[in-house]
Amino acid sequence: MSDTPIQRWWTIVSALEPTHPARTALRAYSLAFTLSLGPALVKTLSSSIRAKGRRVDVAPLVQLLAKELRHDGFAFAVATAAAGGPALSSLWNRFANSKQNFSIRQRFATLLALPDSLKKRLEGFDLPQEHQLVLFNAVAAAVGFNFLQAGGKRSLREKGRQPSYPSPTLDFTLLLVVRAMDSVVQSFIQKLSSPSITLSKTNGNGVNHAQNGTSRHTSKDSKASTVTKTLHKAGSHVATQVDAFVFWVCTSRIMWCFFYDPHRLPRSYVKWIATLAHLDSRLIRTLQLIKSNDWSYIAGSPKNLGLLQEYAVELGLPASWGNPELVPAYGGAAATAVWQQLGVKSRPGVGGIPCELVHGKLGAKLGCPTRSCHVNATLRIYQGLIQALAIYLPVHFIPTLLTRPSSLLQLGVISRLAAGALRSSAFLSSFIALYYYAVCCTRTLVLARLFPSISHQIWDGPYGGMFVGSLVCGSSIWIENGKRRSEMALYVLPRALRTLLPRKLSAKWLPLASLFEGGAFVVSMAVLLHAAAEQPDSLRGLSRWTLSFVTKGFDALGEKREPPEHKP
Incomplete structure (x- = not known):
């Protein structure tokens, strides 16, 4: 008995590496689809329990399902933003490393009929590997954001409303901005308390005198390790207090707005x-x-x-x-x-x-x-x-x-x-x-x-x-x-x-607000994806769990965080 197309497709996908763009896209799509459809599903199930034999209205769930399966749905947009960068990077490397007579850059220059001066610059352009993925992640995030915006505007039109401010994607953008800012701050803190910096400060000029031999070198290493642990512990304590202070300030503002200006909140x-x-x-x-x-x-x-x-x-x-x-x-x-x-x-x-x-x-x-x-x-x-x-x-x-x-x-x-x-x-x-x-x-x-x-x-x-x-x-x-x-x-x-942003903007400012939000979305998504690939320890809590699952799969969720290796 021959396999069905779905079984053959699943066999091909399962054979790929966990970090392959196709599997990354599948995980991102599944997670986003679940998060988007989950609340509506829970609402429908709870209404069916309360109905007690009466007919349950599943029309909202069906409508949401049809909406999310579109190309401008939340799930597809997130999958594009998360997996588009690795996919573009893979294609770039495949074409750039081609053994054909003309490189992809030469063909691109010829196709656009560019001036000779620009052709030479383009032909000699070589994107460094460390910057390549960041750039492609930004491009993919921009495409994903456009999908989100298109889906949001379509939903407003279906409800008979015109595009307005705040946009339907603002809450998700702010979430990404905050998580990206936290990743940058955590990365900076980790660099300050890294073993190499601590060791440099401990050793002074960094010179080991031969007459003291190995014992003095070992003593300095031990001292540096102790200082590193102390700094790390103190930094963690300060960080938790700062987090608590941020929560206190934010909730004070949120609760006041809840009573007196609830329109500023989702x-x-x-x-x-x-x-x-x-x-x-x-x-x-x-x-x-x-x-x-x-x-x-x-x-x-x-x-x-x-x-x-x-x-x-x-x-x-x-x-x-x-x-x-x-x-x-x-x-x-x-x-x-x-x-x-x-x-x-x-x-x-x-x-x-x-x-x-x-x-x-x-x-x-x-x-x-x-x-x-x-x-x-x-x-x-x-x-x-x-x-x-x-x-x-x-x-x-x-x-x-x-x-x-x-x-x-x-x-x-x-x-x-x-x-x-x-x-x-x-x-x-x-x-x-x-x-x-x-x-x-x-x-x-x-x-x-x-x-x-x-x-x-x-x-x-x-x-x-x-x-x-x-x-x-x-x-x-x-x-x-x-x-x-x-x-x-x-x-x-x-x-x-969100409560600090303007409640409304005139029509002439909407394009500028959309452009600014798009830039924030693109930069934040690129920062988070780069952190997931290069500096996973800079991610905390939900962002670390989510990005580890999306980029590496279930196996990465059980990995234990190892302390930075001490190298004298």
Whole structure:
């Protein structure tokens, strides 16, 4: 029985080297296709589970599948950018080393009918091997970026929208830019602490005196090795602290934008934060109205009077608790008298809406009192821990499952991975609880009580409790493992950078913005691919794992990182 075309094709591909451009393209395409189609597939499966016999709508999944299988789909564009460089380099070497009478450069010059002076320069042009792949990677990245842009514009046209800013590819470009910058920084740090530099500094002028013999040479080597290890350890410690600081700064900006300028963040990211925070949209809208002075404790809010009143009724509380015309704007004895009339017992001496509205439905669902800020923070930790475990258990176990599945039979490995997942979950749950608790400390427990003469238009405004919460929540990163701090920092940095870019651009600036983004995409992709081939130790976390898989395959994922060899 003869093999099918697919079987014959697979036999040919399997016989190739893992680093062959065809296999690199196949791995890049498969990974990108999975990442693009995965969320839609999960959404479809979850809807089918909830349907309980009703018909499930798979049309969005089919549409996404058809979109991704096109030449301008995400998977094909990424495969082109990742494998196009090695493919072009292989073709160049094949033609450049041809034994025919005319080289490829001569034929190219003749075909274009170039002037004689340019023909001679082109015929004598020889691209160095170390620069060749970098150049071809940049060319392939440019082609891949054009595919991404074409796919994004086509999607906008199908939705009846015109190309606008930010572009559909901006988030992916920022991700590449941040990862490339990190690779450059890590490469620089490694050069500073390399054994050769350390040895040179230790030896002074680098001259070994013959009269001291081998013993002195060995002593210097040992001293240099000790200094290198010390510098490496100190550098790693400083790096983790810098990563934690970057995460703290980025999350402060992100969380503030989540409440007051969510359009600066990706929609999916805003939805993810809202899911974890369990905040009612009406409460968020009220905060935005306070910022614009359209909801005021002092002047009232006729147009939005029922916004929080409806929310209060849903929580089983009197509607008056959400009425800005009745709620006291300032603290002190006057506020206590108002609260007695409204039946609020949890805010003596403090103004502003009761914290029961801020805490939301969580306490009522779990049968716990909603008035206590301390209880609310505890419940947020509990709920966040359950949610975070569902996120971090796969994050910690899947890489080991893919690279070293047999090690999961060892109790020590399982314990280590479970402890890592629990620690990461504690970080995320603390992030959520710290935000809530910082808000409560600002507007109820501490600051508002110390300064009752300050209006709650300030305490509940953009630079009051929400600002303090944004500053405090990111400090939970110090709970996380040092190595994972870097990945968390690299995860939030592109999103924080996005909030600093203009929200909109006029039509005349769109071509320039597209050109600038394309340049950033091309340079970043070229840097990352060069690092994967020449300096894999300069890559960290997800970028190291992804590029190792794309360029070398599954076998590279299980490789252990060896320390730099010490050469005297």
